[in-house]
Amino acid sequence: MKVAVAGKGGSGKTTVAAVLARSLARAGRKVLAIDADPNPCLAVSLGIPPEEATKIEALPGNLLVDRIDPEGKRAVGLAMSPHEISERLGVKAPDGVMLVLMGGVDHAGTGCNCAGHATVRAILENVSGDEALMTVTDMEAGLEHLKRGTPRHADVMLMVVEPYYKSLETAVRVAALASELGIPRVYAVANKIRGADDEIVIKEVCDRQGLKLIGSVPYDEVVVEAQRSGAAPMDIDGNSPAVRCIAQIAGRLESGE
Numbered sequence: 001m002k003v004a005v006a007g008k009g010g011s012g013k014t015t016v017a018a019v020l021a022r023s024l025a026r027a028g029r030k031v032l033a034i035d036a037d038p039n040p041c042l043a044v045s046l047g048i049p050p051e052e053a054t055k056i057e058a059l060p061g062n063l064l065v066d067r068i069d070p071e072g073k074r075a076v077g078l079a080m081s082p083h084e085i086s087e088r089l090g091v092k093a094p095d096g097v098m099l100v101l102m103g104g105v106d107h108a109g110t111g112c113n114c115a116g117h118a119t120v121r122a123i124l125e126n127v128s129g130d131e132a133l134m135t136v137t138d139m140e141a142g143l144e145h146l147k148r149g150t151p152r153h154a155d156v157m158l159m160v161v162e163p164y165y166k167s168l169e170t171a172v173r174v175a176a177l178a179s180e181l182g183i184p185r186v187y188a189v190a191n192k193i194r195g196a197d198d199e200i201v202i203k204e205v206c207d208r209q210g211l212k213l214i215g216s217v218p219y220d221e222v223v224v225e226a227q228r229s230g231a232a233p234m235d236i237d238g239n240s241p242a243v244r245c246i247a248q249i250a251g252r253l254e255s256g257e
């Protein structure tokens, strides 16, 4: 399973990606978490201490190689398998999750981040279905990664959505673009739900737009406290309402719901 997590800025993508990755790892899966945000934040949400998280280096630029595809055309390949990338270049997070970073913005005015996006795309392309490696990719806010096709080879797209109009509008756009890329399973995840009214708003939009809602994550002070103290929600309280709900979503994804 290759999950990509997208949505509007601040909707909770990193929180969902982190708890999902650790829940899958706790269920015995081998998980590679990919931080595909040039402003990387996934490490701390996974439970890597902030002072270590700031030292994690991005994936090197030389992982992409030219190759000839089966039809004889030039294509982009990877210098090592996703499994090797995970083992050799990944940083270990709690529960055995391995983390790699797409690469950030070290200097201003130095141009685009095409190589980073191409590397993430190639990793996802080369994780084959039978390789016992699951990926959870935390995308950058907004839609650019979809225009670039970075998550093209994901098989699940989660759109994290808050109960307000602009967040819902972003989810609708993400869903359309994810389907255009051919991602087979596209789901909305409602987040920061404070009551029945919030849930109703999201359900109405999902029904009208034909989006499948895979779970509703409550607003949870444990997530807020985790953010405040630079820790993983799971390490503050592994049984908090949001953590439990995201763990249930992991189960639903695995069972193919």
Ligand SMILES: Nc1ncnc2c1ncn2[C@@H]1O[C@H](COP(=O)(O)OP(=O)(O)OP(=O)(O)O)[C@@H](O)[C@H]1O
Binding pocket: 007, 008, 009, 010, 011, 012, 013, 014, 015, 016, 037, 041, 140, 141, 191, 192, 193, 217, 218, 219, 220, 221, 223, 224, 227, 242
């Ligand atoms: N279920 C929740 N309950 C309460 N607060 C939450 C919840 N989910 C996320 N948050 C808070 O919302 C903020 C944004 O969360 P997060 O960083 O996961 O979002 P994001 O979509 O990855 O943001 P960005 O677009 O900046 O990458 C954080 O302060 C986080 O603590």
Ligand SMILES: [Mg+2]
Binding pocket: 013, 014, 015, 037, 041, 138
């Ligand atoms: Mg984020």
